[in-house]
Amino acid sequence: MAVIGRFFAILFGFIAACLVASIVVLWAIFFPEMSDVSLDIDQGAINMVLGFGFILVSGFALMPAFILALITEAFSIRHILAYAVVGGLAGLFCYLGFIPFDTVNMTFNGIVRRHLEVMVGAGILGGVVYWIIAGRNAGAWRALPPAPPPLPPLPR
Numbered sequence: 001m002a003v004i005g006r007f008f009a010i011l012f013g014f015i016a017a018c019l020v021a022s023i024v025v026l027w028a029i030f031f032p033e034m035s036d037v038s039l040d041i042d043q044g045a046i047n048m049v050l051g052f053g054f055i056l057v058s059g060f061a062l063m064p065a066f067i068l069a070l071i072t073e074a075f076s077i078r079h080i081l082a083y084a085v086v087g088g089l090a091g092l093f094c095y096l097g098f099i100p101f102d103t104v105n106m107t108f109n110g111i112v113r114r115h116l117e118v119m120v121g122a123g124i125l126g127g128v129v130y131w132i133i134a135g136r137n138a139g140a141w142r143a144l145p146p147a148p149p150p151l152p153p154l155p156r
Helices: 002-030 043-075 080-096 113-133
Strands: none
Touching (some): 002 113, 043 080, 043 113
16 A cells, blocks of 8 residues: 555656746746746736646656656665756756757757756756655655564463
């Protein structure tokens, strides 16, 4: 039963991490000139942009997140720094998946530094959100239940 509970915690953590990462990416890319939050933004447009961003981020982050969940559950890795680093790497690889690669020169063509920084930052934040929800207890389902207390001595 503990494995089923962990599965749902991992799934919920992945969904929350993808939602937070998509909010970071879309807010930074679509509204770079905004330094403060104003209420003049059309909420319907924001909801639509966040929905598409969530689908995009979760689609590209599914395999790295699945591999992360398997590794952390197998080795009971619970440190927040590990999740932040792997989240940043996942953001980096998701960004590099969009960039054309020149096989002759062995270089990426058209890397925009700001977009790279935003994707890595969103990955780090997504990794931290995943750690808050599911990573703090990674591998805990394998722990043995506590031993029952010893029986009292029999009366004579």
